[in-house]
Amino acid sequence: MSDTQAPISSLADRARPVDAGAPVVGVHFLGATPVFVLGEDVLLFAGDDERRVKTHAGVILASVSDGKRIVTGGDDGKLIETRAGGENRALASDDKKRWIDQVALGPEGAVAWSAGKTAHVITNKREERRFEAPSTVAGLCFAPKGFRLAIAHYNGATLWFPNTGAAPERLEWKGSHLGVTISPDGKFLITCMQEPMLHGWRLADGKHMRMSGYSARVRSFDWTAGGEFLATSGSEQLILWPFDGKDGPMGRQPKILARAEARAAVVAAHPRQPVVAVGYADGAVKLVRIDDDALILARQSDGQPVGALGWDDAGQTLAFGTEAGAAGVLAL
Amino acid sequence: MPTPDTASKIPVTVLTGYLGAGKTTLLNRILSEPHGKKFAVIVNEFGEIGIDNELVVNADEEVFEMNNGCICCTVRGDLVRIIDGLMRRKGKFDAIIVETTGLADPAPVAQTFFMDEAVGAKTKLDAVVTVADAKWLTDRLKDAPEAKNQIAFADVILLNKTDLVTPDELRELEARIRGLNPYARVHRTERAKIDIAEVLGRNAFDLDRILTIEPDFLEEQDHHHDHHHGHDDHHHGHGDHDHGAAHHHGNGLKHYHDEDMQSVALRTDKALNPDKFFPWIQDLVAKDGPSILRCKGILSFKDDPERFVFQGVHMILDGDHQRPWRADEPRDSRIVFIGRNLPEDKIRQGFESCIA
Numbered sequence: 001m002s003d004t005q006a007p008i009s010s011l012a013d014r015a016r017p018v019d020a021g022a023p024v025v026g027v028h029f030l031g032a033t034p035v036f037v038l039g040e041d042v043l044l045f046a047g048d049d050e051r052r053v054k055t056h057a058g059v060i061l062a063s064v065s066d067g068k069r070i071v072t073g074g075d076d077g078k079l080i081e082t083r084a085g086g087e088n089r090a091l092a093s094d095d096k097k098r099w100i101d102q103v104a105l106g107p108e109g110a111v112a113w114s115a116g117k118t119a120h121v122i123t124n125k126r127e128e129r130r131f132e133a134p135s136t137v138a139g140l141c142f143a144p145k146g147f148r149l150a151i152a153h154y155n156g157a158t159l160w161f162p163n164t165g166a167a168p169e170r171l172e173w174k175g176s177h178l179g180v181t182i183s184p185d186g187k188f189l190i191t192c193m194q195e196p197m198l199h200g201w202r203l204a205d206g207k208h209m210r211m212s213g214y215s216a217r218v219r220s221f222d223w224t225a226g227g228e229f230l231a232t233s234g235s236e237q238l239i240l241w242p243f244d245g246k247d248g249p250m251g252r253q254p255k256i257l258a259r260a261e262a263r264a265a266v267v268a269a270h271p272r273q274p275v276v277a278v279g280y281a282d283g284a285v286k287l288v289r290i291d292d293d294a295l296i297l298a299r300q301s302d303g304q305p306v307g308a309l310g311w312d313d314a315g316q317t318l319a320f321g322t323e324a325g326a327a328g329v330l331a332l
Numbered sequence: 333m334p335t336p337d338t339a340s341k342i343p344v345t346v347l348t349g350y351l352g353a354g355k356t357t358l359l360n361r362i363l364s365e366p367h368g369k370k371f372a373v374i375v376n377e378f379g380e381i382g383i384d385n386e387l388v389v390n391a392d393e394e395v396f397e398m399n400n401g402c403i404c405c406t407v408r409g410d411l412v413r414i415i416d417g418l419m420r421r422k423g424k425f426d427a428i429i430v431e432t433t434g435l436a437d438p439a440p441v442a443q444t445f446f447m448d449e450a451v452g453a454k455t456k457l458d459a460v461v462t463v464a465d466a467k468w469l470t471d472r473l474k475d476a477p478e479a480k481n482q483i484a485f486a487d488v489i490l491l492n493k494t495d496l497v498t499p500d501e502l503r504e505l506e507a508r509i510r511g512l513n514p515y516a517r518v519h520r521t522e523r524a525k526i527d528i529a530e531v532l533g534r535n536a537f538d539l540d541r542i543l544t545i546e547p548d549f550l551e552e553q554d555h556h557h558d559h560h561h562g563h564d565d566h567h568h569g570h571g572d573h574d575h576g577a578a579h580h581h582g583n584g585l586k587h588y589h590d591e592d593m594q595s596v597a598l599r600t601d602k603a604l605n606p607d608k609f610f611p612w613i614q615d616l617v618a619k620d621g622p623s624i625l626r627c628k629g630i631l632s633f634k635d636d637p638e639r640f641v642f643q644g645v646h647m648i649l650d651g652d653h654q655r656p657w658r659a660d661e662p663r664d665s666r667i668v669f670i671g672r673n674l675p676e677d678k679i680r681q682g683f684e685s686c687i688a
Contacts, residue, residue: 025420039420059420075389075417098390099417116392135394136410154396154409175399176409194407194448195399216449 008286010297015328018046024321027268027310028065030084034319034329035070037063037308043070043082046319046329053086061101062113067313071111073100079113091122104149106142112149114140119151121162129162139180139191152180152191157201159189171201173208178217184227188248192218196234198241202248209250211241216263224269224276224290229255231276233264238278238288258288258295265305272315279306285320298330341456342419344428345532346441349463350472350479351434354492356381358463358524358531359431365528372418372425374411376433387425389414393433395440398447404622404646406440407447415451427532428455435478438462438485439625439646445537446648459534462486462516463524467496469505473512473590483509484593484670485625486516487536494520511588513670514547514595515628539652542641545597545630545666596676598667598683603634605688612682613642613649621647623674629667632657634688 018036026037033047040059045051056074063072070082077097082088091111094100098115105111108124114137120130131151139152143159151158154176159169176194183190188209190200196217200209218234229240240255242248258264262282269276274290277298285299285306299306304324311318321327349355363371363385372387391410398405411430418428430441438460445457462482465472469491472479483489489509494502502520509518519526535541609631617624624646631640642651657663669679 023420023422039422040424059417061417061420099414101413101417136392136413138409138413154394174397176396176407178412193399194396194409194412197399219450 008295008297010300011287011330011332012297012300015299015330018044018050018319018321018327018329020044020321020325020327022325023323024307024325024327025060026063027308027319027321028063028070029067029310029312029317029319030065030070031067032312032317033084034310034312034317035065036319036321036327037070037072038325041074043072043086044327045086046327051086053082053088055080055082055088061099062103064103064105066105071103071105071113073103073113075099075101077115079103079111081111092120092128102137102140104140104142106149107147110142110147112140112142114151117153119149119160121149123147123162131158131160131162131168133158138176138178141180141182143182143186144184145186150180150182150189152177157189157191159203171206173199173201175199179219179221181221181223181230183230183243183248184223185243187246188243190221190230192221192232192234198230198232200248202250207250209248211249211254213254214239220264220266222267222269222276225272225274228274229269229290231267231269233267233278236260236263238264238267238276240276240290255290257290257293258286260284260286262301266307266309268309268311268318270315271311271313275315277309277311277318277320279309279320281305283322283326285309285318287318299328302326341454342426342428343458343533343535344415344430344445344455345458345534346438346460347429347431347463348436348438348460348482348486349434349490350465350468350476350482352468353434353463353465354490354521354524355431355434355463356383358461358490358492358526359429360384361524361526362429362528362531367528369427370425372421372428374414374428374430376431376436387418387421389418391430393436395437402618402621402647404439405443405447405648407444408440411441411444412448412451415455419454427458437478437481439481442485442537442645443648446645446650457537458532459487459536460485461488461490461531463490463492464505464509466491466493466502466505466520470508473508480512480590480593481625483516484512484672486513487534488531489513489516489518490521490524490526490531491518492521492524495522508588508590510547511590512593512595514597515545515668515670537643537650539641539643539650539654542628542630542643542654545628545668547597593670593672594674594676595668595670596674596679598680599664600684600687601662601664602687603632603636603663604665604686606633606636606640608688609633609686612686616679616682617644617647617649620671620675624669624671626671627667627669629665630654631665631667632663 023039036044058076077094079092094115102114135154156172177191179192196214197212214234220233238258262280266279282301284301287296304322307323309320394409396409627644638653641654
């Protein structure tokens with residue numbers, strides 16, 4: 001256990017504090033500038049000069065970024081794109097002003113979002129298409145190859161091909177699926193569920209994988225560099241499911257690292273190295289090296305759950321923030 | 333992990349009631365009172381009357397089964413999502429009111445607060461308030477199982493539109509409600525006019541608030557008994573057209589026993605053996621959970637100086653030691669189940685086998 005080990009080395013003092021002043025619900029980088037998504041409606045650009053950009057007339061419910069723009073969905077029924085200069089524009093809006101609470105970015109500038117049961121895509125040719133899911137859309141992600149959108153919903157997930165007339169492919173598994181991701185090699189689709197577990201399908205043959213053992217619902221997951229592991233929150237340790245072989249985690253145990261008293265709330269894998277940043281429910285942020293479970297403290301615990309964290313594209317800078325509105329930027 | 337104590341959690345009131353009973357009237361009344369509170373209101377998509385509130389969210393009423401093999405473990409998937417989103421506005425409202433459709437089962441709404449950790453960490457279920465239409469309740473209890481469910485499940489019942497029925501009819505309706513749910517607070521209202529303190533801040537699911545387990549009408553309506561004593565024979569003669577059967581007690585009160593929905597009250601002054609009780613109650617709710625709507629208990633265990641209290645919805649149980657027994661109170665164990673076709677003999681025998 002960590003409390004019997006020697007104190008772990010700490011970089012916490014080197015982090016530049018940022019007073020977000022509102023709950024941090026997302027962290028992105030536009031180029032080298034860390035941007036904090038705040039509850040309710042503000043993007044905080046925390047570069048050399050700090051800037052607050054108001055986006056929605058309401059609460060930001062979802063945000064994604066490709067490093068050039070941040071796309072947010074709000075409870076005002078709008079989908080808004082904000083670029084590095086802080087300029088923003090509405091990409092779409094829901095005609096009934098329903099909450100836009102799922103957003104995903106795809107290849108060549110494609111954007112997907114959902115309101116209620118309807119998933120929408122704006123293709124790279126600026127054409128808008130829509131898909132009616134069998135129940136409320138609870139997760140969206142684009143496949144790494146081809147123009148396919150994965151949609152999580154009640155009793156499974158659907159793979160939709162917005163540019164072709166092909167019938168959507170339904171992946172069934174009983175229960176409520178609340179998030180979705182596809183492995184970087186495109187072979188596996190994983191959902192997190194209402195129950196404290198993940199479910200997976202091998203896309204080639206539809207073979208099922210159940211990944212359970214968590215102490216809470218998994219609310220955050222991320223693929224480690226090269227897609228070797230799926231790093232997940234939801235337990236008092238970092239759980240890493242191996243996806244290096246053709247069978248993925250089938251019949252294998254996860255790697256369990258960074259045991260702690262508090263639950264892992266959010267995870268963000270380093271983009272290049274086998275390292276995962278973990279934000280805990282007690283406010284601590286740790287860098288975890290996958291090979292040997294070496295830990296570096298990036299933020300001291302203060303009792304406030306970490307709300308979000310993220311790396312810049314090069315993996316040189318980590319930014320994090322808590323639900324209480326304390327944030328920091330750590331240059332490595 | 334530090335969890336916020338119950339005082340800092342946002343209270344959630346669930347408004348149920350059959351179509352046209354007056355839910356939205358009550359809702360607008362709550363919102364328009366000068367209480368200085370801000371509410372977030374979650375309504376179903378098909379509501380026809382406008383809601384006068386800044387923060388109104390439309391819900392789809394998606395009832396999802398939990399993936400644990402239990403058909404009664406259902407949650408409102410839309411609520412999980414909506415409450416998550418609403419909590420991003422933390423500080424902008426003091427309480428949440430969920431208005432369900434007339435056909436909704438209150439159980440999945442209630443269970444959401446116990447089954448979803450994120451929801452339960454930030455909000456707490458305050459009470460299920462059911463509005464019933466005095467003019468039509470008798471008919472609905474015959475033809476609409478949903479209406480019966482809503483009465484049986486409730487913590488607070490507004491018997492509304494009392495101006496549309498006679499005093500005799502009203503008393504009969506109350507007796508009928510008592511036959512389904514003797515433990516709820518029943519209020520007679522016109523146009524849903526009520527002191528909102530009777531509806532909000534009830535803490536009906538708070539273990540610390542389980543003080544006694546007594547049928548509510550003993551406290552509240554004793555003074556009515558003498559007045560309508562003489563009418564009871566009249567009611568009795570009309571028992572045929574009623575769905576439930578009525579019979580007299582010595583004090584002149586008329587009791588209805590609904591054919592399929594009833595409450596079972598258990599009591600003993602002998603201490604219970606916890607090693608027998610917990611396996612029994614867990615087995616009971618695991619097997620009969622689908623028919624048990626609500627349960628509540630105050631227990632005295634052998635050699636235990638503290639009261640143990642619990643409450644449950646279908647097969648979800650929540651229990652804890654509450655406080656030391658006082659010297660001046662009888663160390664009785666009391667449990668009540670409200671449910672559909674409850675196996676009463678089996679429950680009684682099982683309970684008695686838990687005596688230490």
